Amino acid sequence: SADVLKALGVNIEAPVATVEKSLQTVGIGFLFAPLMHGAMKHAIGPRREVGIRTLFNVLGPLTNPAGAKCQLTGVYSKALVEPVANVLMRLGSERVFVVHGYDGLDEITVTGGTEVAMLKDGKIKTFTIAPSDFGMEVRHADDIKGSDAEGNAKITRDILSGTERGAKRDITVLNASAAICAGGLAETIGKAVPMAREAIDSGAAMEKLEKMIEVCK
Template sequence: MKEILQYLFNHNTLTKVEAKAILTEIAQNKFNDKEVTAFVTVFLMRNITLQELEGFCEALMQLSVKVNLGEDLADIVGTGGDGKNTFNISTLASFIVAGAGQKVAKHGNYGVSTVSGSSNVLEELGYKFKNNEADLKQDLEKANLCFLHAPLFHPALKSVAPLRKGLGLRTFFNILGPLVNPSKPEFSVIGVYNLEIARLYQYLLQKQKRNFNLVHALDGYDEVSLTADTKIISKNGEKIFSPEDLGFQKINPDEILGGNSISESAKIFKSILEGKGTLAQNAVVTANAAIVLESTQKFGNYNSCLSLAKESLESGKALNCLTHLIN
């Protein structure tokens, strides 16, 4: 590792093959914590390259626990690390999408640079993580949604979890997470915290010939926040949407803040699904859900998808999906 670090400290970058090999060795615990921390720190000081991103992703997918959950699955996930401390918007949107009739294989993890990640809030609500294919298929059958807790599927992520938590900073692992859902969903809506990362994702996902929508609020959120205009990038091009274009008034950032603890975050999560959310909270989750539904090209245009998302939330269908998942 010392030679690798010296090479990187001299402003060099890794090839795809080198990146894949190094992350594989990290997963196999071949380096000590200080060496791995130094390696991760390199990517806090400069952006990851496309070659490095490809290599890291290939390593994670090759080492991952394999599951075949069928086709026609969607995922909505953010890089995290936008520093905005919102409630769990993409996870809530996942249940709304499931309630509207689209099967979801949600990939998630504990929060690292945020109070409560998707894994934190679902665990707090009583969900037991699993990586058995039969159990996950059963969840899909009864709840229209299954949850894939990243450390159970990615040994490399599990081995660096304490280090990431200790740093408490956004690292390149945040960037890898949305790209390595082991169920390989057909439809991916990925929130990104800046446009440089969006470009990297765009190149990689186009190269892989995947269906994708990359979402970036121009004031820095890794989701449709309705606090500013949103750029959406797909394989067909890119477009900027105002909150009004998406069917809502612009909202204040304070209106979509999350809790200061995991238990607070879980209470917010449950209250929104129970129909007790504020107008701003409901607007944000249904807007994000509508983007996912539209991306599948099965539910009509955006306005039709927004109506379906609202109906899923207001009728209690989204809450039923959570109830079936936990029970």
């Protein structure tokens, strides 16, 4: 979340030119919706005030201010997985993973199965994945429980530094693998798993974070 990135030291309010520089020189960047999105920024305040899920929770991933053609996005309901993939295809996306963990997470989970809709080559395929598909243990919900922004920032650094080797690393690796696959760098999530692990173990992922922090000051 934006709060966690801020706690990590990322300037989440960096101007477009700075984020563009980060993308070009580092390979990653963060676009803060309230600042970058002309329409959605007006809905963020009221959405928080309502305090319940509304149409805007679905619209967020569908209105990417960067116009990304490849993406990994999570939804809060299994019923939305395939419809959101279909909408993204109609909006011009080329390679997409839409996911929903059966434990309710809007991401790939390690506590059980995850519903996945994959858009590739103009076709959508829906399937289920589980931790065992990738040689990982099924974990308990408490094993991946987060904290506040500062606590989650520490968890992030522990994962990227190699200190955290358990469930939190596994869930990070799986979601990173899906993103790698969505980006076209691997044909399947399974083939991307070693790439995600290597990015962490080699220190490359941590280096990316530190460089983004520096560029976006």
